[in-house]
Amino acid sequence: MSTMQGDELNIFFDKLVVFGGGSRVITEWKDIPMELLMRIVCLLDDRTVIVASGVCSGWRDAICLGLTHLSLSWCTNNMNNLVLSLAPKFTNLRVLNLRQKDKPLLDDNAVETIANNCHDLEDLDLSKSFKLGDQSLYALARGCPELTKLNISGCSGFSDRGLKFLSSYCRKLKVLNLCGCVKAATDKALKSIGYNCRQLESINLGWCEGVGDVGVMSLAYGCPGLHAIDLCGCVFITDESVIALANNCVHLRSLGLYYCQNITDRAMYALAHSRVKNRHEVLWESVKTRYEEEGLMNLNISQCTALTPPAVQALCDSFPALHTCPGRHSLIISGCLNLTSVHCACRAVAPYSRFAQV
C-alpha cells in the first residue's frame, strides 16, 4: 500500500468507499475493490492471474497495483515475451521467479525491462539463464536497489565486473546464490561483496573454481552476520578461509566444504575452538535459545581426505547440533573412509565400538 502514488490512492479509496443507499454503491464485478480482488487472486495460480488481468480494465488496474508475487518458471517457450509485456504493468512486484527449466529463455532486454519498471523488487530468481550477460547486472544494479535475495546460479555468462557493479549498488543483499557462476565469482567480486553487502547472510559459491582464500576472507571480515556459506568444489580454498570464517562469523550455521581437499585438521580445531571463544558474544542469544541450537548445524566435509578422526570428533563434540545418526544426518563425510569412527553424541549407544575401530 505504501508504494501507491497520489492519484492511484484516490482511485483506490473511491472504489472502497460505499455510501449507504446512494449512487456510489458497488454492484458490478468490474468495480470490485482492489483488496478483495487481490484476496481472490492470491488463491489463483500464476497463469490464471495473467488471464484474470485480461478480463476488463478495472481488474487489470487492480491486479497491476496489487500484485507483489509472480512466478513464470512454468513457461515453456515464451517467458521472454511475457516478461517484456508484463513487467511494465506489474510495477509493484517484490518477488519474481524466472527460473528456467530446460533451455535458456531470457534475454538481456527482458531483465532490463524488469529493472526499468519494478523498482521495489526484493527477490529475483534468474537461475539457468545462460544467455544473460553483464548488461543485465548493470541494469539490475541501477533499477532494483532493494534486492535482498538474488539467485543467478547457472548464469555462466556473467563476469566479475558485472557482479562487482551489482554489489556496489544492491547493498541490501542478504541471500546470494552464485552456484556455477565461474566467471563471475572471483576474489575481486567477493572483495566487493564483502565490502558493500554487509547484511549478507547466505551465499552459495558452489563449483566456482575461481574462489580463493582472499575472497572468502573478505566475506568473513565484511559480513559478520553470515550464517550459511557453501564452498563445494572451490578447490583452491585452504584452512585460512575456514579459520577466518570461524573467528568472524559467530552465527555460522551451515558450511559446505565438499571436495575442498586442501582442508586439514587445523580448520576443524579452529571451528571447534571458535565455539568457546565466541560464547560471550552470543551470550544473550543463548539465553533465548538452547545450547544445542547454536553453532554449526550442517557441515559437509565429503572428500576432504586430509582430515583425521580426532579433529573431526572434537568438532562434533563442540557442536551438539552436528549429527551422524541416520535420522538427523547433518555432518556429511561421504568419501572419507578414515572418518567412519566419528560419532555424534546420540551415537553414544555403543561406546566400545569406537575403540574397536582404532
Place this chain on the structure above:
Amino acid sequence: MLKNLNSKHIQRFSYKYLPQFPISPNSPKLGFSRSQIANYRSNFPTTIMSSSKTIVLRSSDGETFEVDEAVAVESQTIKHMIEDGCADTSIPLPNVTSKILSKVIEYCKKHVETPNADEKVAEEDLKSFDADFVKVDQSTLFDLILAANYLNIKSLLDLTCQTVADMIKGKTPEEIRKTFNIKNDFTPEEEEEVRRENAWAFE
C-alpha cells in the same frame, strides 16, 4: 468447569470475584470496569453474571433482524460496535440489504451452533452446508463478498473468495466475462495485447 458451578461454589468464591461494596478508587482490585465485564462475559459464555442477549440489526432497506449476541459477534465489525457501546438500540448496516443480511445471519447461526469440529460428522455437515450456501447466482455471491468484507467475517470471506477463485480457474477471459457479466472495456490495442499474452501463457 464453569458448567458445573452450583450455589455452593458461588457462595465460596463470590467474595473473591464479585465486586465488593463500596467500590472506591482506592480498592482497584475489587472493582471491575465496564470493558473488563464485557471481556469476561465474552470469554465465559455460561457466566454467573447474565444469560445471552439479543442484538437488533437493521439492513439498508429498513428491515430489522433480532439475533443472539453470540451469532452477531461472528462479525468483528458488530463485535467492536457492541464493545464500544453503540449497540443499545439497534445496529444500522447501511451497506447490506435485507436479502443478503438474512443469508449472512443464516451462515453465522450455523457456524455458531455447530460445535468446534471435534467430531467428523459435525465437520462433514458444516462442509456440505458451506458448499450449498455458495450455490447462488454471481450477483448474490458478489454482494456476499462485499458484506463479508464490510462485516469482517473471516470464514465467510474465505469461503466466498475461494468459490470465486474456483469459478475463474480454467476459463479464458471471455468465459470469465460471461460468468460474471463483465463488459469488455478494452481498446482494440489493449485487446490485442491481452490476446497475445494469453497466447504466450498457454504455448
